[in-house]
Structure formats: structure tokens, C-alpha cells
Amino acid sequence: MFFFLLFRLCVFFMPGVFTVITDRVTVSVMEGDSVTLYTNVTTTQQDEILWYFNDTRIAVITGDLSRICTDVQCNEDTERFRDRLSLENQTGSLTIKNIQTADTGVYQLKIFSRSSISEKTFSVTVLDVPDKVKTISVKEGESVTFDPGVIKTANYVMRWYFNDLICTDDECKERFRDRLKLNNQTGSLTITDIRTTDSGDYKVLIISHILQNSVSITSLKTFIFTVIDSGLSSAAVAGICVGVAVVLLFVAAAAAGVIYYHKRLQAGQNNPTAQASDQLRYYAH
Ligand SMILES: *[C@@H]1O[C@H](CO)[C@@H](O)[C@H](O)[C@H]1NC(C)=O
């Protein structure tokens, strides 16, 4: 009761002077994900909402929307995020697109209203991803399973695409008929009785809401799928093998580029990303 009274008195006599730490959350995401950190307030009821990354101001929005800025617009010294940051102007929630391992750190939210300053801290770890794009080849007539490596968070939406068509669309239904099976436990997609026309890009988009809806994560994974035609002559097969070898060379070259990029990003930093896997991982504390 005493503390309650003291609190009320503080509000009354010294508005805006004290700080309420409302929340502190910890989250791990995969490189390339798009991550939204929610304020859980409406901008119109606040004076100002500010976001900091490791103590550098990266976004500001005022209650009357007269000032909205992100990254270098807010602070001439930072160009870390460039056009990867966006602010939602109803709530001041912050989205970091295509998040990188170097974006690992502390994202602090400060909300100034008439009577208080509230703070919320998001501790974000970005894990390295060795295979955001997977290449798979299977013989005609066999079956294949694409595993997105979804972990079982309570609240997520998953969508599979074939060559950018959503696989509930009529065209996709027509193409696969009853050969598609979605495992509702693992989220993996199985195609049985593979046909040569099934070759193409399969993509899975996963949107997860975690930590009581204070964070959402959008993740995209791609499977490049090639069907090996079992009815071809050996000459044609040899041709395909050369083709596949060339593709593999390209993939290897691309992978080398990615690994190089990761190494360069991590140079001179702590190594929060030592644990890499193709799984989405979230940890809530
Ligand atoms: C707020 O966002 C909406 C939708 O993105 C946009 O149409 C509107 O112009 C924005 N308002 C301001 C003041 O920026």
C-alpha cells in the first residue's frame, strides 16, 4: 500500500520523471528473417516513441506523427540498417527486414507519455543460416519431403508456394491433385509419385507470433527441386548430369560467397551465432 501511494504521489508531483520498466524479452531469429518488435501502444496516446540499438537512436515517432524517422534520418552517425527499418505509424512498432548477424544486440524502446516514461528491452540474437536455399534432386515416380524445420511455437501461419503460386490456388491443386501432403506436426510438405513437371522452386513462408505477441518473425525458405527423368537415354542422362554439375558449381560458388559474407560480418565481434542449423529457433525467457 505504501509503495502504491508513493507511486501515485510520484505521478502527481513529478510527471514524466520516473521510469517504469515494463518488459524485457529475449529472442533468437535466423539471418534473413524479417522481425517486428511491437510497442503494444497506440502512437496517438503518447508524446514520443524512440527506438535504440545498442544505445544508438535508430527510430523516432511522435504522437502527432509530425516527426517520423529511421536510421540515418534520426542519427547522422548510423547507417547500419539503411532501408531495412520501418515504423508502423499507428503503434510505432519497428520492423527490421532481412536481419543480419551483425544486427545482434539490444533493441530498446522508450515511450514518453504525459505521466511516465516506459521502457521495454528486446535482446535479439541473429543466428547464422548455412542453408536458407536447399537443392534437392529426386527420380521420377519417387517421393520427396521438404522440411521447413519449423519448431513448435503455438502461434504461426505457414504458406507453401510453387514457382510463386500459393499451393492452395486452383492451378496448383490441378497440377498436384492428391499427390501433396502437409504434415500438420512438422509443417513439412511431401509430394508423392513425382513427375518431371514438378521441377521448380518450392518456397515456404512462416509468420510466427511469439512472446505474447510482442515479437513476430517472418521467415522464408527455398527448396530448388529437380526431377531426374528415369525414362531418358544414357546420353540424355549424361547431358543432365553435366547440367546438374554446372548448377551445383553455381550453388557452390553462391554458398562460398555467403560463407565469406558471414565471416566478414562476424569479424571482430562476439560470436553469438556459433550454433547454426536450418531450424527456426526461438527462446523465450
Ligand atoms: C501512416 O501509414 C499509412 C499506411 O502505411 C500511410 O498511408 C499514411 O500516410 C501514414 N501517415 C503518416 C502521417 O505518415
Ligand SMILES: *[C@@H]1O[C@H](CO)[C@@H](O)[C@H](O)[C@H]1NC(C)=O
Ligand atoms: C551490440 O551489443 C551486443 C550485446 O551487448 C553485442 O554483442 C554486439 O556486438 C553489439 N553490436 C554492435 C554492432 O555494436
Ligand SMILES: *[C@@H]1O[C@H](CO)[C@@H](O)[C@H](O)[C@H]1NC(C)=O
Ligand atoms: C493433423 O493431422 C492428423 C492426421 O493427419 C489429423 O488427425 C489431425 O486432426 C490434424 N490436426 C490438426 C490440428 O489439423
Ligand SMILES: *[C@@H]1O[C@H](CO)[C@@H](O)[C@H](O)[C@H]1NC(C)=O
Ligand atoms: C498489450 O496491452 C494489452 C492491453 O493494454 C494487455 O492486455 C497485454 O497484456 C499487452 N501485451 C503485452 C505483450 O504487453
